[in-house]
Amino acid sequence: MPAEFTLPSARGPVRCAYRAVEGATAAVLAVGGTDGGLDGPADALYPDLAADLAAAGIATLRDR
DSSP, rough: OOOOEEETTSSSEEEEEEOOOTTTOEEEEEEEHHHHHGOOOHHHHHHHHHHHHHHHHHEEEEOO
């Protein structure tokens, strides 16, 4: 399950969700933009992508 948190930035807070994977040596940054939110475009693509990547040992950080 991803951990959700907020990062401060010069343009205001940025909502994020991090899906940690024990022993991961790689990570993917998925940027949702204004329309996708944390779940991303294409009918919430990012949560499914994060699950697939976790199965391959890759962590994922999603932002709004």
